[in-house]
Amino acid sequence: MESYSESYKKAGVDVTAGYKAVALMKSHIARTMTQNVLTDIGGFGGLYALDVAGMQQPVLVSGTDGVGTKLKIAFLMDKHTTIGIDCVAMCVNDIICCGAKPQFFLDYIALGKNVPEKVAAIVSGVAEGCVQADCALVGGETAEMPGFYPEDEYDVAGFAVGVVDRNKILDSNTQKAGDVLIALQSSGVHSNGYSLIRNVFTVNSQNLARYFPDLGTTLGECLLTPTKIYVSAIQSLLQEVPVKSIAHITGGGFYENIPRALKKGLSAKINRNDVQVLPIFDLIAKTGNIPEHDMFNTFNMGVGMMVCVSAEDADRAVRVLNEAGETAYVLGELVESDEGVILG
Incomplete structure (x- = not known):
């Protein structure tokens, strides 16, 4: 049976809009895929086979951040294709300070109303950032939260993981x-x-x-x-x-x-x-x-x-x-x- 809830839709959450958003963003996510990614989007977790060949003692380096009130500029200009680049940048630029190379990224988008085309535009920027950072977009979450965010606003956050050989950590x-x-x-x-x-x-x-x-x-x-x-x-x-x-x-x-x-x-x-x-x-x-x-x-x-x-x-x-x-x-x-x- 197709997933659908009229009651949930009346409460402000349209699950079918979420499915459409995922369908629209798939082509953007595909740009970031590498041979290390073992899963497609839609699972409960993203699987990534870490390549540590040549490393004596691999160390994972993680970073998380958002975009902040720069989003207000995007709202006013109704331009949503670049804000995802900021999200990726704020995370990967942190972890490279240790000497690490980014491996994969996950995003979190919370919004008042799920407009699939807008979500896809945001994710297109996330994907572009991942391409620039040479890391894979292995998963994410889109949360429709009516009453918490205004219908035309959203927040974006991200999480990146990199790896560095312990003897090459900057000191x-x-x-x-x-x-x-x-x-x-x-x-x-x-x-x-x-x-x-x-x-x-x-x-x-x-x-x-x-x-x-x-x-x-x-x-x-x-x-x-x-x-x-x-x-x-x-x-x-x-x-x-x-x-x-x-x-x-x-x-x-x-x-x-x-x-x-x-x-x-x-x-x-x-x-x-x-x-x-x-x-x-x-x-x-x-x-x-x-x-x-x-x-x-x-x-x-x-x-x-x-x-x-x-x-x-x-x-x-x-x-x-x-x-x-x-x-x-x-x-x-x-x-x-x-x-x-x-x-x-």
Whole structure:
């Protein structure tokens, strides 16, 4: 008998819409499948055969995150095909900081009303993020929750698992004064600080459609630019250069995230003029009259990821990252200090 409940539908949950959403998303999920995936979608769990050939002691690395209030921009613009990339990025960019390679990803979408085409659009972005991160989308959950979320709103979260050989886990204890910090440019705001952004700008459809010459696009399109996924570039770097630590610059900006990747007793000395700040951050600061310290303590300011290497490896690291398609440059150096970040 076909699964259907008229009573449940009257309560606001249409199970048939869920089946249609799954059917629509299958082609997107298929893009992410690898030979390691042993199950199709629809089961109670996703099976993944972990390839640990050549590893002496494989260690699993996990990460989970969401997209936050950046979703409000997607709602206003009625654009849902990129927000899934952000979800994947926020998870995989964290786990590569250990030196791990992402293996698989799962998503969770909760919404007020299941519109199959919208769900499929969201999942298309998740699949694109997985393709960029070279990991498989092995499962997920779509939860229709009327009365909990407004009908036209949703939330998205994700979970990623990677693997790294234990002897290759990055260790900041190998750092010393004089080591060099390298910046990898961000694609924009990424997925942090949107509560402050929505406080700075009057965020509505009209203002999001406003074109800014300095941005080269509308405010909305700029703010909705997907978070950059650094997996491929970092994997290339790890194969070529001894990396001491990596920091993903997310919520808390420079002042919170960079110290997490530093050895105790060392600080990051960064010349403010060397930071290649993207135009969107100048616009946010000017419009909201936000102090520079608060900007660097909230946003990535144009630096999505920071890598620490020995001084003798710095030029090669920058070259490898640039050849991998990133915009990389020397950001600063390590000095003996307990300040964490010295930005002057």
